[in-house]
């Protein structure tokens with residue numbers, strides 16, 4: 001990563017200026033969050049979740065707003081299939097914080113993401129919905 005990398009800068013700013021970061025809502029603008037979220041996705045999700053087709057986990061394109069375990073072509077656990085959840089940002093945040101606390105019996109593992117990284121990756125997933133050329 002270069003010094004000019006926006007993620008590095010954002011992290012440095014957040015560490016150096018927590019008061020300012022909290023006081024200036026624009027700091028958490030969705031676009032910036034989504035950029036950070038893409039890096040989070042690459043590090044923490046992409047081993048199991050592809051953006052095209054099914055890997056060990058289901059594709060997450062369009063997951064924000066979708067009913068849990070509703071994607072055709074993936075063999076979800078009975079636990080998730082019977083959860084009755086819809087993936088609102090709040091539900092995604094809870095699931096990512098503790099998948100098995102929220103849905104006992106899910107095959108998704110706990111990832112130990114910070115709150116900020118969870119928010120960022122959710123913003124990234126939300127941004128994929130509108131992306132052109134995505135399945």
Ligand code: HEC
Nearest residue numbers: 044045048056057058068069070076077080106107108109
């Ligand atoms: C070790 C593999 C693995 C990793 C890493 C992983 N997941 Fe998963 N994920 C799964 C599996 C397997 C399922 C299916 C769970 C089930 O059927 O109970 C799943 C399911 C999900 C679902 C529910 C999808 C749906 O259509 O209902 C979401 C949302 C999700 N993962 C998000 C993420 C995000 C975001 C990350 C990275 C921060 C991540 N996962 C990292 C394996 C993984």
